[in-house]
Amino acid sequence: MAQGALPGFRDFYPEQFAERAYIMDVWRRVLRRYAFSEYDGPPLEPLDLYRKKSGDELVGQLYSFTDKGDREVTMRPEMTPTFARMVAARANSLRKPVRWFSIPQLFRYERQQKGRLREHFQLNADIVGEASVTADAELLSIALDIMREFGLTSSDVRAGVSDRRLLQALVLEAGASEDALSAVYAVIDKRGREPVAISREKLEKAVGSSHVADKIDEFLGITDIDNLFQRYGAVESIAQHLDRLRAYFQYLNALGFADWVKLDLSIVRGLAYYTGIVFELFDTAGEYRAICGGGRYDTLLETLGGVDLPALGFGMGDVVVGELLRSRGMIPATPPRTDYWVAGEEEALTPQVMSVAAELRRHDRSVEYSLKPQQLSRQLKSAAAAGASHAVILKTERFAAGEVTVRNLEAGTEQSMPLEDFINSL
Amino acid sequence: MAQGALPGFRDFYPEQFAERAYIMDVWRRVLRRYAFSEYDGPPLEPLDLYRKKSGDELVGQLYSFTDKGDREVTMRPEMTPTFARMVAARANSLRKPVRWFSIPQLFRYERQQKGRLREHFQLNADIVGEASVTADAELLSIALDIMREFGLTSSDVRAGVSDRRLLQALVLEAGASEDALSAVYAVIDKRGREPVAISREKLEKAVGSSHVADKIDEFLGITDIDNLFQRYGAVESIAQHLDRLRAYFQYLNALGFADWVKLDLSIVRGLAYYTGIVFELFDTAGEYRAICGGGRYDTLLETLGGVDLPALGFGMGDVVVGELLRSRGMIPATPPRTDYWVAGEEEALTPQVMSVAAELRRHDRSVEYSLKPQQLSRQLKSAAAAGASHAVILKTERFAAGEVTVRNLEAGTEQSMPLEDFINSL
Numbered sequence: 001m002a003q004g005a006l007p008g009f010r011d012f013y014p015e016q017f018a019e020r021a022y023i024m025d026v027w028r029r030v031l032r033r034y035a036f037s038e039y040d041g042p043p044l045e046p047l048d049l050y051r052k053k054s055g056d057e058l059v060g061q062l063y064s065f066t067d068k069g070d071r072e073v074t075m076r077p078e079m080t081p082t083f084a085r086m087v088a089a090r091a092n093s094l095r096k097p098v099r100w101f102s103i104p105q106l107f108r109y110e111r112q113q114k115g116r117l118r119e120h121f122q123l124n125a126d127i128v129g130e131a132s133v134t135a136d137a138e139l140l141s142i143a144l145d146i147m148r149e150f151g152l153t154s155s156d157v158r159a160g161v162s163d164r165r166l167l168q169a170l171v172l173e174a175g176a177s178e179d180a181l182s183a184v185y186a187v188i189d190k191r192g193r194e195p196v197a198i199s200r201e202k203l204e205k206a207v208g209s210s211h212v213a214d215k216i217d218e219f220l221g222i223t224d225i226d227n228l229f230q231r232y233g234a235v236e237s238i239a240q241h242l243d244r245l246r247a248y249f250q251y252l253n254a255l256g257f258a259d260w261v262k263l264d265l266s267i268v269r270g271l272a273y274y275t276g277i278v279f280e281l282f283d284t285a286g287e288y289r290a291i292c293g294g295g296r297y298d299t300l301l302e303t304l305g306g307v308d309l310p311a312l313g314f315g316m317g318d319v320v321v322g323e324l325l326r327s328r329g330m331i332p333a334t335p336p337r338t339d340y341w342v343a344g345e346e347e348a349l350t351p352q353v354m355s356v357a358a359e360l361r362r363h364d365r366s367v368e369y370s371l372k373p374q375q376l377s378r379q380l381k382s383a384a385a386a387g388a389s390h391a392v393i394l395k396t397e398r399f400a401a402g403e404v405t406v407r408n409l410e411a412g413t414e415q416s417m418p419l420e421d422f423i424n425s426l
Numbered sequence: 427m428a429q430g431a432l433p434g435f436r437d438f439y440p441e442q443f444a445e446r447a448y449i450m451d452v453w454r455r456v457l458r459r460y461a462f463s464e465y466d467g468p469p470l471e472p473l474d475l476y477r478k479k480s481g482d483e484l485v486g487q488l489y490s491f492t493d494k495g496d497r498e499v500t501m502r503p504e505m506t507p508t509f510a511r512m513v514a515a516r517a518n519s520l521r522k523p524v525r526w527f528s529i530p531q532l533f534r535y536e537r538q539q540k541g542r543l544r545e546h547f548q549l550n551a552d553i554v555g556e557a558s559v560t561a562d563a564e565l566l567s568i569a570l571d572i573m574r575e576f577g578l579t580s581s582d583v584r585a586g587v588s589d590r591r592l593l594q595a596l597v598l599e600a601g602a603s604e605d606a607l608s609a610v611y612a613v614i615d616k617r618g619r620e621p622v623a624i625s626r627e628k629l630e631k632a633v634g635s636s637h638v639a640d641k642i643d644e645f646l647g648i649t650d651i652d653n654l655f656q657r658y659g660a661v662e663s664i665a666q667h668l669d670r671l672r673a674y675f676q677y678l679n680a681l682g683f684a685d686w687v688k689l690d691l692s693i694v695r696g697l698a699y700y701t702g703i704v705f706e707l708f709d710t711a712g713e714y715r716a717i718c719g720g721g722r723y724d725t726l727l728e729t730l731g732g733v734d735l736p737a738l739g740f741g742m743g744d745v746v747v748g749e750l751l752r753s754r755g756m757i758p759a760t761p762p763r764t765d766y767w768v769a770g771e772e773e774a775l776t777p778q779v780m781s782v783a784a785e786l787r788r789h790d791r792s793v794e795y796s797l798k799p800q801q802l803s804r805q806l807k808s809a810a811a812a813g814a815s816h817a818v819i820l821k822t823e824r825f826a827a828g829e830v831t832v833r834n835l836e837a838g839t840e841q842s843m844p845l846e847d848f849i850n851s852l
Contacts, residue, residue: 003475003511006499009468011512014526017464033787035764035794035812038443042435042545043469043531044489044501049429063470065491068535073432075470075501085429086437095811097797100440105469109494119468132798134776145787254777256784338461350560351680358682361459361571368461371523372558385521386461 008110008118014335020121022332023318023325024103027123030146034138036099036125041082043105047072049081052304063107063118075107079124080297080313081304087128088305096129096309117319125294126313128301133244136277136296137251139312143281143292144257146316151330157291159257160264161248161279164295166241167265173235174215176207188220189268223263225249248277273297276312288324292316339365341383341409344394347373352394356404356419360392363426384409392422434536434544440761446547448758449744449751450529453549456572460564462525462551467508469531473498475507478730489533501533505550506723506739507730513554514731522555522735543745551720552739554727559670562703562722563677565738569707569718570683572742577756583717585683586690587674587705590721592667593691599661600641602633614646615694649689651675674703699723702738714750718742765791767809767835770820773799778820782830782845786818789852810835818848 005011012020028038047064064074076082079102087098102124110116125142127135140159147157171184183206191199204213222228225246232238245263252261269278278295282288294314302308325331340360344353350373357367368386370379376393383391393405393414404422407414431437438446454464473490490500502508505528513524528550536542551568553561566585573583597610609632617625630639648654651672658664671689678687695704704721708714720740728734751757766786770779779795786793794812796805802819809817819831819840830848833840 003472004515005468006470006472006493006497007495009470011468011508012466013512013516014463014465017466020466021464029790032762032792033790035792037440037761038447039440040438040443040446042431042437044432044435044533044545046429046432063491063493065489067432067489069433071432082437086439089430090439099794107470119470127797130797134780134797137780138797141784250777251780254780254784256781256788335463336458351676354560354563354677354680355682358567358680362682364455364459366458366461368525371553371556371560371564 006118008116010117010119015333018335019322019326019331019333020318023321024121026146026149027101027103027316030142030149031101031123031125033145034099034125034142036101036142039083039086039100039102040104041076041079041086041102043076043107044073045076045082047074049085049304050074050077052081061108061110063109076104077106077108079104079106079122079315080126080300083124083126083313084301084304087309088301088307091305091307091309094128097135098126098128100128101125121318123316123318124313126311128311129309131298131310133247133277134251136312137248137255139294139314140252140261140279141255141257143279143294143314143316144260147260147281147291150321150325152324154259156284156324156328157260157281158284159261159279159281160267161245161261161277162263162265162267163241163245163277164268164274165276166238166245167268169235169238169241170219170232170265171216173232173238174207174219175209175212176216180207184216185268188216188266191220191266220265222265225263228263245277269293269295273300273303275299279314281316283324287327288320291320291324336366338368338383338386338388339390340367341379341386341388341391342367342369342394343376343379343383343391344369345376345396345399349394349396349399352399356392356394359423360426363423365426380407380409432544434542436543436545441759444761445748445752445757445759446744449747450547452572452575453527453529453742456568456575457527457549457551459571460525460568462527462568465509465512465526465528466530467502467505467512467528469502469533470499471502471508473500475511475730476500476503478507487534487536489535502530503532503534505530505532505548505741506552506726509550509552509739510727510730513735514727514733517731517733517735520554523561524552524554526554527551547744549742549744550739552737554737555735557724557736559673559703560677562738563674563681565720565740566678566687566705567681567683569705569720569740569742570686573686573707573717576747576751578750580685582710582750582754583686583707584710585687585705585707586693587671587687587703588689588691588693589667589671589703590694590700591702592664592671593694595661595664595667596645596658596691597642599658599664600633600645601635601638602642606633610642611694614642614692617646617692646691648691651689654689671703695719695721699726699729701725705740707742709750713753714746717746717750762792764794764809764812764814765816766793767805767812767814767817768793768795768820769802769805769809769817770795771802771822771825775820775822775825778825782818782820785849786852789849791852806833806835 062074062077067073103121105119105121107119187202187206204210207213229242267280274295275298276296280290281292282290292314296312298310301311342353342357353369357369360367370382391407402418403416404419405414405416488500488503493499529547531545531547533545613628613632630636633639655668693706700721701724702722706716707718708716718740722738724736727737768779768783783793783795796808817833828844829842830845831840831842
């Protein structure tokens with residue numbers, strides 16, 4: 001008997017597939033505007049590819065196994081290592097900056113929770129070979145343009161942005177030691193997801209001083225770049241990073257997204273590899289997990305691929321985007337409809353029905369007809385059930401005279417005309 | 427350091443991705459004409475799903491493993507079991523006939539040979555719920571329409587068709603016993619892939635008679651339905667199947683594919699589950715493996731999904747299609763090109779360059795600009811390297827007066843105009 005799909009895996013019936021296709025179409029359309037090229041890699045990769053970047057912690061969540069050739073392999077949990085491998089292999093011949101995107105299906109064996117799947121499709125967009133902050137602005141504007149293309153506005157979605165270099169300078173300036181940095185980032189990363197008192201306690205413990213914790217709390221509360229400038233503009237170790245961030249905001253303004261972006265120094269991004277500007281997109285109502293996250297990772301290609309090239313990118317999954325759009329009735333979930341249903345008054349006309357259908361298809365129309373003999377009235381019911389917009393009816397006598405009857409199934413109107421005229425009108 | 431992909435797996439750099447996207451676009455375009463809806467299932471499925479259909483032989487070629495929840499799972503080696511499971515789960519509510527297609531990536535651990543990959547993308551198109559031969563004609567016409575859409579003709583590709591029911595009737599009429607049928611099919615299936623003498627010897631052994639083998643050899647040589655009718659039309663057990671096959675040819679003629687189809691009774695199709703008309707597409711030059719294979723499998727949904735519905739379908743892989751098209755220079759492999767490169771005469775114009783780029787993108791154009799400060803001449807070289815068709819140049823004084831210069835990078839001509847006029851002309 002029929003079993004279902006594995007837990008955490010989705011079946012895409014035509015309605016669900018139409019939703020997925022809509023999301024992917026928007027992704028592709030927007031990335032095309034930014035002159036990005038699509039690539040893909042294998043969904044199965046050597047396990048070592050992930051060990052390098054993430055260590056053994058991630059490996060516990062992988063769909064990994066030993067293949068029949070005794071290789072340790074895994075279904076890909078993320079795209080960046082594959083991307084780094086592919087770019088590294090052609091690092092010299094690729095035009096820079098590399099502007100590539102991909103929409104891989106990714107797999108993680110996570111504990112089952114509501115809304116947590118074990119697979120999802122994730123748009124990955126990356127730029128390689130450009131250290132300028134213009135590239136950072138270009139990257140974020142892609143993510144925001146996608147939101148806009150979905151019909152969302154800056155009232156629905158915002159980008160919180162930070163800079164790991166700025167954060168580091170601020171934390172050091174507050175009086176924390178270099179050694180405390182990782183611990184401080186970890187605390188900041190969890191802020192907002194745990195009680196304030198606990199967060200504060202952890203921070204004090206990480207920096208070993210209530211005074212230093214106060215200073216960190218202070219700058220984390222600043223959400224305006226000008227305020228930050230007034231407060232820290234005179235501190236040289238900080239000012240250079242403020243200049244860059246100011247340029248970033250200026251460029252995002254030029255690209256038309258000023259309203260969508262806000263400074264949020266508490267954004268660290270869990271992944272250890274970011275080195276510069278980082279961002280997250282979230283719904284302003286706070287109902288969903290982050291819609292998108294990314295930033296600059298200038299050292300990762302060296303680590304993973306052995307080529308020293310600056311890089312930045314983001315990932316955006318189909319699941320959160322789908323939930324957000326669905327909750328607002330903003331996702332068209334109807335599979336494409338049939339244009340014409342060809343019907344014949346009697347069974348003897350079946351070959352003629354097929355010929356007319358074939359002719360319409362040669363004109364790139366979506367066409368269906370009854371595959372078994374049916375009364376004309378029954379055929380027209382089938383046409384309506386299929387959602388066809390028009391029926392083309394072959395009536396025995398009229399068709400012998402070269403005429404077909406075209407019925408608009410929505411309006412209920414119909415018109416007879418020579419078949420040739422009808423075809424020429426397409 | 428960078429390793430490559432696993433053996434038998436493909437990296438799709440933008441050029442290869444463009445080829446793959448072209449093939450899939452054609453598939454989707456044609457299936458849309460036939461009013462088919464796209465679906466998908468999980469790339470990982472319970473191992474049992476395949477044991478049911480194919481037994482333990484196939485299981486030796488699977489990417490199967492035990493997941494972290496102790497389930498026996500496998501990367502999908504074919505789509506039909508997933509399709510059967512999904513249709514069965516909604517058998518009552520789905521409009522019949524079901525007309526669905528999918529383009530899954532499939533995985534088999536095959537011994538490495540030239541041109542044999544361990545993954546490929548396979549178009550699967552199936553019709554469920556219709557026993558009439560019109561459905562068989564409709565199905566084959568889809569496969570042939572795809573060939574035509576690729577630019578191929580009936581000189582390049584042919585469909586060989588047979589009917590398992592007719593073949594059985596002919597073999598029995600020749601004097602073979604019911605018990606010998608499987609053995610005879612196995613011999614017929616291998617004909618053409620082994621020496622004639624060996625084939626003949628095996629056939630005699632299977633039927634236990636030189637005379638019966640002669641009769642089988644005789645009808646296998648007939649490639650014209652009318653000849654077959656003359657010879658066997660009077661035999662009742664055979665005539666009913668000839669009538670159906672005649673209607674099939676008549677319908678394929680009506681659908682415009684008469685020239686593409688030939689009777690070939692030696693087509694058995696390796697898979698044990700076909701029950702009626704079967705077909706294969708092959709290149710007339712005989713250079714490649716079968717391009718496509720399919721047919722009617724009226725009992726499979728019962729076996730796999732527990733619902734008794736007639737069904738038929740075909741599979742067409744991207745690898746053989748790609749090889750065939752590539753060998754004839756018929757596959758466009760260029761990623762989509764950039765429409766506009768926006769350039770500024772001096773660095774101070776960067777925000778303006780970005781604004782113009784953003785405006786062009788809002789008009790759905792593909793746009794790029796230099797992400798780092800460069801001399802104008804250098805920017806235009808980058809534009810040419812990117813394959814942009816036009817450059818939009820912001821010259822300091824002209825732009826202050828609201829004008830841009832649009833240069834056609836192919837023709838080398840350029841024209842200055844108000845930015846507003848340029849945007850309105852898009």
